[in-house]
Amino acid sequence: MVRAKSNQELTFMRKAGIIVALAHRAASAAMRAGITTKEVNDIVEDVIRKNGGEPSFKGLYGFPAATCISINSVVVHGIPDDTKLQNGDIVSVDIGAxxxxxxxxxxxxxxxxEISNNARELLMIGENALFEGLKMVKxxxxxxxxxxxxxxxxxxxxxSVPREFSGHGxxxxxxxDPSVPNFGSVGHGIILEEGMTLxxxxxxxxxxxxxxxxxxGWTVRTKDKSLAVHFEHTIVVTKDGYEILTAWNKEELPDNG
Known part of the structure; x- marks a missing residue:
């Protein structure tokens, strides 16, 4: 069942979202040639715990790390390890707290x-696709x-989009629930209500x-070895649109709650 969250629940989700955003800031700052994906994972986990959170992904369905780190043709669920990042890589970091x-x-x-022009264009398309979707949230x-x-x-x-993966409640x-596919026709599925979180x-x-x-059993790659990008925000539906709960511009944890 899909239900709207209460004000107290949204307070906790806003705090969780800010912790995720702080972890992304740290991951972004760590992106350099020579660092391992495990070192990035450890930085992220440290930020989550120091800010009063727990890493959502660690142990989820048996996943062994706090983050999914996916390089170049890896689509999702890359397991952090001793792989060193190299100049020209694009790196998707998926964080839950x-x-x-x-x-x-x-x-x-x-x-x-420095990345290739093709990679840069793909990043632009991926990020823009997220915000094109968000325009329809209200x-x-x-x-x-x-x-x-x-x-x-x-x-x-x-x-293209892989049909096996989607957004979610x-x-x-x-x-x-619900699953939020990245393709399809308009006018189907549940009616969005104020307070729903996606x-x-x-x-x-x-x-x-x-x-x-x-x-x-985890790492998913493109079959044709083409590049993949991944952009995601947690949002709450509002009367006239949405509020991004994982936005980077929220400087610190709110005191209430």
């Missing part, structure tokens, strides 16, 4: 040194209005929408 049992979830794709709209806006923007720029669980997350591939899961 819980505060008093309520979760925030955000992914962003970063650059290491009370009274259908859920798939978001999906349609994302998909049409991506397809218009000759890219979020609250006391990282993944709640994680909107376009995953955009430069090539064909075919993927494969690697032998570790």
């Amino acid at each position: 819980s505060y008093h049992g309520y979760h925030g979830d955000s992914a962003w794709t970063y650059t290491v040194g 009370a009274g709209n259908h859920l798939t209005d978001i999906s349609h806006a994302i998909g049409e923007y991506v397809y218009a720029h000759n890219c 979020i609250g006391t669980s990282v993944h709640e 994680a909107i997350e376009p995953i955009v591939l430069a090539g064909k929408p075919k993927i494969k899961v690697m032998n570790d």
